[in-house]
Amino acid sequence: MQIIDSPQHTQHDPPYEILDGERVPYFEVPRRAAIIAGALADAGFPAPIPPRAFGLAPLLAVHKEEYVEYLERAHGRWVAAGLSPDGVMPCTLPLGGMAGRSSAPTAEAGRYCFDLSAPIGAGTYAAARCAADAALTGADLLLGGERAAYALCRPPGHHAMPALAGGYCYLNNAAIAAHHLAAAAQTSDMAPASVAVLDIDYHHGNGTQTIFYERSDVFFASIHADPNREYPYFLGFADERGAGPGEGYNLNIPLEAGVSDVRYLAALEQALEAITAYSPRYLVISAGLDTFAADPLGDFALSAAAYPAIGSRIAQLGMPTLFVQEGGYAVDDLGRNLVGLLQGFESL
Amino acid sequence: MQIIDSPQHTQHDPPYEILDGERVPYFEVPRRAAIIAGALADAGFPAPIPPRAFGLAPLLAVHKEEYVEYLERAHGRWVAAGLSPDGVMPCTLPLGGMAGRSSAPTAEAGRYCFDLSAPIGAGTYAAARCAADAALTGADLLLGGERAAYALCRPPGHHAMPALAGGYCYLNNAAIAAHHLAAAAQTSDMAPASVAVLDIDYHHGNGTQTIFYERSDVFFASIHADPNREYPYFLGFADERGAGPGEGYNLNIPLEAGVSDVRYLAALEQALEAITAYSPRYLVISAGLDTFAADPLGDFALSAAAYPAIGSRIAQLGMPTLFVQEGGYAVDDLGRNLVGLLQGFESL
Numbered sequence: 001m002q003i004i005d006s007p008q009h010t011q012h013d014p015p016y017e018i019l020d021g022e023r024v025p026y027f028e029v030p031r032r033a034a035i036i037a038g039a040l041a042d043a044g045f046p047a048p049i050p051p052r053a054f055g056l057a058p059l060l061a062v063h064k065e066e067y068v069e070y071l072e073r074a075h076g077r078w079v080a081a082g083l084s085p086d087g088v089m090p091c092t093l094p095l096g097g098m099a100g101r102s103s104a105p106t107a108e109a110g111r112y113c114f115d116l117s118a119p120i121g122a123g124t125y126a127a128a129r130c131a132a133d134a135a136l137t138g139a140d141l142l143l144g145g146e147r148a149a150y151a152l153c154r155p156p157g158h159h160a161m162p163a164l165a166g167g168y169c170y171l172n173n174a175a176i177a178a179h180h181l182a183a184a185a186q187t188s189d190m191a192p193a194s195v196a197v198l199d200i201d202y203h204h205g206n207g208t209q210t211i212f213y214e215r216s217d218v219f220f221a222s223i224h225a226d227p228n229r230e231y232p233y234f235l236g237f238a239d240e241r242g243a244g245p246g247e248g249y250n251l252n253i254p255l256e257a258g259v260s261d262v263r264y265l266a267a268l269e270q271a272l273e274a275i276t277a278y279s280p281r282y283l284v285i286s287a288g289l290d291t292f293a294a295d296p297l298g299d300f301a302l303s304a305a306a307y308p309a310i311g312s313r314i315a316q317l318g319m320p321t322l323f324v325q326e327g328g329y330a331v332d333d334l335g336r337n338l339v340g341l342l343q344g345f346e347s348l
Numbered sequence: 349m350q351i352i353d354s355p356q357h358t359q360h361d362p363p364y365e366i367l368d369g370e371r372v373p374y375f376e377v378p379r380r381a382a383i384i385a386g387a388l389a390d391a392g393f394p395a396p397i398p399p400r401a402f403g404l405a406p407l408l409a410v411h412k413e414e415y416v417e418y419l420e421r422a423h424g425r426w427v428a429a430g431l432s433p434d435g436v437m438p439c440t441l442p443l444g445g446m447a448g449r450s451s452a453p454t455a456e457a458g459r460y461c462f463d464l465s466a467p468i469g470a471g472t473y474a475a476a477r478c479a480a481d482a483a484l485t486g487a488d489l490l491l492g493g494e495r496a497a498y499a500l501c502r503p504p505g506h507h508a509m510p511a512l513a514g515g516y517c518y519l520n521n522a523a524i525a526a527h528h529l530a531a532a533a534q535t536s537d538m539a540p541a542s543v544a545v546l547d548i549d550y551h552h553g554n555g556t557q558t559i560f561y562e563r564s565d566v567f568f569a570s571i572h573a574d575p576n577r578e579y580p581y582f583l584g585f586a587d588e589r590g591a592g593p594g595e596g597y598n599l600n601i602p603l604e605a606g607v608s609d610v611r612y613l614a615a616l617e618q619a620l621e622a623i624t625a626y627s628p629r630y631l632v633i634s635a636g637l638d639t640f641a642a643d644p645l646g647d648f649a650l651s652a653a654a655y656p657a658i659g660s661r662i663a664q665l666g667m668p669t670l671f672v673q674e675g676g677y678a679v680d681d682l683g684r685n686l687v688g689l690l691q692g693f694e695s696l
Contacts, residue, residue, distance in 0.1 A: 018366060020454055021437030021467065089369030092463035093441045096512045098554065098582030106368055107581035115440035115458075119369065164444045206446065233455035234446030 001148045001346060003040055004137045005048035008130035009033050009154035011123025014087050018116035026119075027297060027329045028168040033154040036325070039335025040150075043343065048152065051133035058136055059129075061179045062172060062211045067163035070112050071128065071170055074105075074120045081105045087119025115232075118165040128155055128170040135173035135324050139180045142282055142320040150287075150323040150342055151177070158205035158286045158326050159232060167203065167232060174199070174286045174324040175211045181282040181322075182217045193219035193249060196280040196319075198271055200310065201288020201326040202298040204236025204252065208286065214246040219278045221271040222286075223264070225299065226254035249278075257299040261306040264291065268313055276317060283319040289328030289337045297329050307337045311344025321345065349496045349694060351388055352485045353396035356478035357381050357502035359471025362435050366464035374467075375645060375677045376516040381502040384673070387683025388498075391691065396500065399481035406484055407477075409527045410520060410559045415511035418460050419476065419518055422453075422468045429453045435467030463580075466513040476503055476518040483521035483672050487528045490630055490668040498635075498671040498690055499525070506553035506634045506674050507580060515551065515580060522547070522634045522672040523559045529630040529670075530565045541567035541597060544628040544667075546619055548658065549636020549674040550646040552584030552600065556634065562594040567626045569619040570634075571612070573647065574602035597626075605647040609654040612639065616661055624665060631667040637676030637685045645677050655685045659692025669693065 014026045037048065059068055078088045083105060093110040094100035100111045131153035138149035157174055159167030178195045185194035197212070199205035199222035212218040227236040242250035251274050253267045275283070289307070291300045314321065323342065328334045362374045385396065407416055426436045431453060438458040442448035448459045479501035486497035505522055507515030526543045533542035545560070547553035547570035560566040575584035590598035599622050601615045623631070637655070639648040662669065671690065676682045 018369075019439050020431045020457075021366075021434060021439070022432060023371070083368045084370060086369060091367050091369070091465070092514070092579060092581060093443055094582040095441055095443065095462040096509045097558065098462070098580075099585075100582045101585065102575050102577075102581040104577050104581055106579075107575075109368070110463075110581070114443040114446070117439070161444045166440070210445065227450050227455075229450075229452050231440060231454075232446075233440060233450040233452055233458070234442040234448045237447075237449065 002141050003048040003150050004134045005152045006131040006134040008127045012127035014119040035335045036338050039339045043339045051137040054133050054136045058180050062175045064163040071125045075122050077105045087121045089119045114164045114166040117167050132171045132173050132176050135177035138322045139177040143184050148321045153325045156326040158208050160207040161210050172207045174284050175208045178218050178284045185281045193278040193280050195282045196275040197284045199286035202290035205286050206232045206235040214244040216245045216249050219249045221251040223253045223267045259300040283321045285323045286326045287323045288326035292330050294330040307340035308344030311341040312348050315345040315348035350489050351396040351498050352482045353500045354479040354482040357475045360475035362467040383683045384686050387687045391687045399485040402481050402484045406528050410523045412511040419473045423470050425453045435469045437467045462512050462514040465515050480519045480521050480524050483525035486670045487525040491532050496669045501673045504674040506556050508555040509558050520555045522632050523556045526566050526632045533629045541626040541628050543630045544623040545632045547634035550638035554580045554583040562592040564593045564597050567597045569599040571601045571615045607648040631669045633671045634674045635671045636674035640678050642678040655688035656692030659689040660696050663693040663696035
């Protein structure tokens, strides 16, 4: 399996986020990617290739142009206004029908971000562009006939909305890749859904869901912590099934705390059966590893043995599959668990 | 002029707010009310009377019931969940079409508050109820025939939306009083607008505007810093004129930085002419004093001499007038400036 890294990720290293009023060290650290890269090398995966530069067009297929422009200039405007170079952080947000036209840096920070876990530093935009290119490079490998690819994306992407950052995410790498695959597949294939995105991160992929919610060419399925107790809270409920032409093309499987390997694999079975029913031509996995028992942000109880099992079961679908790295914050276990997922896939 | 204080305000004393990613000491401190009360006594105003308890009904006339219930239980649920007793503070908010049904304490914090400047502590709800009662008590004095009253409300209210706290505000004291007056006036009077609210706080009264935006019985006028550069950013533009039956019943006068006494009094003239045209029976003044040159949150350049002039000009309307305390953070100057405003009013 080809590995694509995103070497500019080290430029993105926010010092903190704010959770429930408290400043805490940023969980989504550069070491995550280093640990994964090291474990892949140790396990004998081929040396990673760098991403190819795809330009803005595939980003603008899923994100609003004004938002991508904002990401590019936000930190410079923020610092020029005398605000902290640590990163752009919202403090007032346009809820409740407020219109949000102000161009003040503080106003823009609130208009384009829905939480306090996605600060924009000097290198954030470059890193996010590089991560999106990594996912796109992986998608192109599938289009070229490869069975599978893994994009070591950092920052992750699945919480990024069409025009909102949040939850460590800025550009939705998995959605950008899925759209790229769907656009290519449509020229040759009119299956019910040409691409499926399966999100196995502990947190619901609210950004990916929103991006594809009214589309029937991309089926989105997510297995995650029940939003009644967990981030991202405001989306991820089982009755969110898509809308308009996308009605029926969204499947959420919210789970209780303490989920075991057996319980998780049963949920995975349900998701994969739904995916199979849509006969997609390509599969994109939003590969979060924060379902692991030791993860500091999660409350599932998956063991290391779960990941090879998940990878193997995904491989049984027999679809060209792109793995896109999302979350996972038990950093010391991250490499082993990711390798387990990919080796499980390749074992079949 | 009768003074109504809100003695429970001392129970509300948040240790900090978060502005542009930085924790800063809370500007809206109990000493503000103490300074004002002392200055009123020194100036020979009558001893303050306590507020009468009005119950929930007048609050629910402008706020959603689920929101008021939330304010009451929020801190208890927050602390029970192991979160900081310093106060309920949002960190993720339902922007971008997110639905917001989660009942997790962190989700509720984001559903019912639009910024990081309205933490809910153990005594916040009691203080906010007391401040609303103070404004209502003042309104009742007008209904009883008094020419004027001053409600020393703390916390302030004009940023509070139907179902959102923000900007040091939880219950919209001025809007609650204005609705109370409008409801009483309607039984005997069908003037174009039975009540006018004039907001002279440095910051736009986004909550009050929103509450009355589609109503023609309450005319709202606000003179404030241009939201293109200043909080609350997302409302307060000149082209927001009301909607539906309220079309034409909203007047925003956004001003540039450095506004002088002369410039401010010209804007006041414009607002008062508009109010006069609607012949309201009662006038409610959202009396912020953060237009003062030395205010740490403002960039206007008003001198202490402006406040008697403003009070005197308001008095010329000859309307029964309720002053409701809003902002003002140059604490040492607050008493003198508020006394100046009220003495200017009484001088006529």
